Amino acid sequence: MLIYTHENPVVVANVQNLLTMAGIEVLLKNQFASGGVGELAAVDAWPELWLVNERQAEKAQQIIANAKRQGQREDWFCPHCKEQNGAAFEVCWQCETPFPE
Ligand SMILES: [Zn+2]
Known part of the structure; x- marks a missing residue:
């Protein structure tokens, strides 16, 4: 299942590292996508992280x-x-208001 995607490959790689370090197996797709995506919508060219074991989805989403x-x-x-x-x-x-979610 698709667990994460982002337009910036560096951000995706960072998340991939975090998940891998936590023992969660992921596959990186669209790794080499760049300009010239033809008829595809731009979002289709974003690098994607796919979860190998769906039982780890909850943990992965927390991370x-x-x-x-x-x-x-x-x-x-x-x-x-x-x-x-x-x-x-x-x-x-200055006023100790918490960071807004
Ligand atoms: Zn303030």
Whole structure:
């Protein structure tokens, strides 16, 4: 089953590493897709991670959710005081409002 896809191959490779380190077997498809996708919609050319063992789907999805929350975050703006916070901050450094989900 398809477990993860993203337009950026680096992000997909990162998730693949995380899953592999957790003992989850995945296959990478569309690895060499690039421009010139012809009649395919652009999304069809994104690199895809496919889960080999579907019984590991729940664990894999947890790992991916964590990675999204932690690894790929960029600087964020506090919804309360509009302060800009660095990616590493879990709460606003100024008013301590938590990072918005
Ligand atoms: Zn704030």
